[in-house]
Amino acid sequence: MLFINLLGVLLIVAIVWWFWLYKPKTSSAESGNLLITVENGVYQPARVRIATGKETSITFLRKDASPCAEALIFPDLDISEELPLDREKIIRLPALQSGSYPFHCQMKMYKGELVVGE
Numbered sequence: 001m002l003f004i005n006l007l008g009v010l011l012i013v014a015i016v017w018w019f020w021l022y023k024p025k026t027s028s029a030e031s032g033n034l035l036i037t038v039e040n041g042v043y044q045p046a047r048v049r050i051a052t053g054k055e056t057s058i059t060f061l062r063k064d065a066s067p068c069a070e071a072l073i074f075p076d077l078d079i080s081e082e083l084p085l086d087r088e089k090i091i092r093l094p095a096l097q098s099g100s101y102p103f104h105c106q107m108k109m110y111k112g113e114l115v116v117g118e
């Protein structure tokens with residue numbers, strides 16, 4: 001009985017952590033070349049930060065064979081690209097205004113966010 005209660009508490013803690021506390025790590029362009037790996041159902045890192053008003057490029061490396069992972073879409077930027085498997089693909093981004101620009105795969109199973117600004 002005590003064991004089951006303990007399991008319940010652990011489950012609640014895990015749910016709270018996942019939905020409210022978990023924030024994907026952010027990578028910055030200042031730390032060198034931006035590389036995003038597509039693997040196991042996620043973009044890694046899922047959030048990248050770049051400077052306002054500067055052209056940038058992000059390298060994507062898709063290690064996930066799932067066909068849906070092949071598409072890379074930035075809906076706000078009219079970017080729709082195909083990612084080859086196990087080969088790096090450079091995505092060039094225009095100079096952007098500050099804001100948040102989501103990107104995702106064909107069916108939005110993979111989701112990421114491009115943060116422009118400080």
Ligand SMILES: [Cu+2]
Pocket residue numbers: 068069105106107108109110
């Ligand atoms: Cu997908």
